[in-house]
Amino acid sequence: MKRRAVPLPPRAVMLDVVLAFFVAAMQVQGTIARTTAEGVPRPLDEIGAIGLALLAVSGLVVAVRRRWPVAVFAITALASLTYYGLDLPDGPGWLGLFVALYTLAAYGDGRRSLMMAGVGITVLAVDWLIWVVDQPRAAVGWVFFRIGASVMSAALGESVRSRRVIAAEAQERAERAERTREEEARARVDAERLRIAREVHDTVAHAIAIINVQSGVTAHVLDKRPERAREALRTIEQTSARALREMRAILGVLRDDDDGRTPHPGLEQIDELTAKARAAGLDVTLDATSPETPLPSAVGSAAYRILQESITNVIRHVGPTRVTVLLTPGVDVLEIRVTDDGRAGTTNSPNRPSGNGTVLDRPSGNGTAHPSGAGRGIVGMRERCHLLGGDLDAKPTPAGGFEVTARLPLAPNGARL
Numbered sequence: 001m002k003r004r005a006v007p008l009p010p011r012a013v014m015l016d017v018v019l020a021f022f023v024a025a026m027q028v029q030g031t032i033a034r035t036t037a038e039g040v041p042r043p044l045d046e047i048g049a050i051g052l053a054l055l056a057v058s059g060l061v062v063a064v065r066r067r068w069p070v071a072v073f074a075i076t077a078l079a080s081l082t083y084y085g086l087d088l089p090d091g092p093g094w095l096g097l098f099v100a101l102y103t104l105a106a107y108g109d110g111r112r113s114l115m116m117a118g119v120g121i122t123v124l125a126v127d128w129l130i131w132v133v134d135q136p137r138a139a140v141g142w143v144f145f146r147i148g149a150s151v152m153s154a155a156l157g158e159s160v161r162s163r164r165v166i167a168a169e170a171q172e173r174a175e176r177a178e179r180t181r182e183e184e185a186r187a188r189v190d191a192e193r194l195r196i197a198r199e200v201h202d203t204v205a206h207a208i209a210i211i212n213v214q215s216g217v218t219a220h221v222l223d224k225r226p227e228r229a230r231e232a233l234r235t236i237e238q239t240s241a242r243a244l245r246e247m248r249a250i251l252g253v254l255r256d257d258d259d260g261r262t263p264h265p266g267l268e269q270i271d272e273l274t275a276k277a278r279a280a281g282l283d284v285t286l287d288a289t290s291p292e293t294p295l296p297s298a299v300g301s302a303a304y305r306i307l308q309e310s311i312t313n314v315i316r317h318v319g320p321t322r323v324t325v326l327l328t329p330g331v332d333v334l335e336i337r338v339t340d341d342g343r344a345g346t347t348n349s350p351n352r353p354s355g356n357g358t359v360l361d362r363p364s365g366n367g368t369a370h371p372s373g374a375g376r377g378i379v380g381m382r383e384r385c386h387l388l389g390g391d392l393d394a395k396p397t398p399a400g401g402f403e404v405t406a407r408l409p410l411a412p413n414g415a416r417l
Helices: 010-034 048-065 068-087 094-106 111-134 138-221 226-254 267-281 296-316 377-387
Strands: 283-287 322-329 333-340 351-353 358-363 389-394 402-409
Touching: 010 048, 010 094, 048 068, 048 094, 068 111, 094 111, 094 138, 111 138, 111 402, 138 226, 138 267, 138 296, 138 377, 226 267, 226 389, 267 283, 267 296, 296 322, 296 333, 296 351, 296 377, 296 402, 377 389
Parallel strands: 283 322
Antiparallel strands: 322 333, 333 402, 351 358, 389 402
16 A cells, blocks of 8 residues: 555644554553552563563554554554564553554555455464463453454444545546536537527528618619619618517527517418518419428427528529429428529529629538538538438539428437537
8 A cells, every 4th residue: 555645634643643642551551550460560571671662662653544554554463463472461452453453444445455454363363362372261352352353443444434435436426417517508508609600690691682682673773663662672671670680589598588589480480481582583482281280399490490591592692583492291200392493594503603703602412512701501501400300402403403402300309419
């Protein structure tokens, strides 16, 4: 057993020193007292200087019992073996040994310490039994008392050690549980931050795309068709007002826990969404089958955001065109398909030329085909699907259009982030 690396508190050191002096005094004084026969003191020579020294040393060594428990046990055991081996008078010279056995088990490492204590007690028991052969019959009882007390001292020390280990393990489990709770809290914060980022992206991107189209229309018809310009401005006003309301509802999560905030949009607002898309110049055909049972709120919100982002991508990358929206709720899956016809004269390439001749990219498949600086629309839609345990496919059509297909389970498992 190695020396304790942690310094002992001064109070513990002082208690051990006091205990050592007490044990040494009891061993010496008690043995001297037992050499008295019928009140007449016997000469101290019967004990001898060596006997007194052994009694004193085996008591004083207790002062360092916690720092070197093995060494203290070895010294006290050797002192006892020597004392009785010299056939010196019996007395309470085993107090230090009992303390050493208790300390060895209490501050040891369990199995090895108990083995050392067991071997030591066995050797001592043999020595004591050999010593008692030539002693009066009454001394036999004291030998068995010493053997029993030695075993009890080791057992008591092991009990204290076991309870200390159990308490340490409980403390470690509590700390580990606390760390786990903190990690889960951080994970929830990160997930909420990601959700807010997606909501902000979907809301702002959709609103800005419509405002951009309508502002272009306004600039084009302002002088020739003021009524059409006024209608476009009204659409801009309504779109921006709704975007602000949604932004306040989303960011309200960061301010308080008020349950009265605006709920997340769902498929109940799909008619309003398609109406805005038509106002932005899209020819939207909606084919939606009503589900037999109400959709889970998470599925409805994700479906709405996927539709919103798909329509926003058409407005941003293509402009006025024909769009078909198909919603098919099945037994356990809601399928969403948004298909656009693309620009007139386009091929089946996913790269669409814009009005100024530049190339706009809409990634397909895994959403990694967009160049540096491209938006995260399809990536965000795919993340929404994966959060609910669904999947999403986005690819160009042979006719030159683009198709987004999402499948959302009606019992979302939220297995992945």
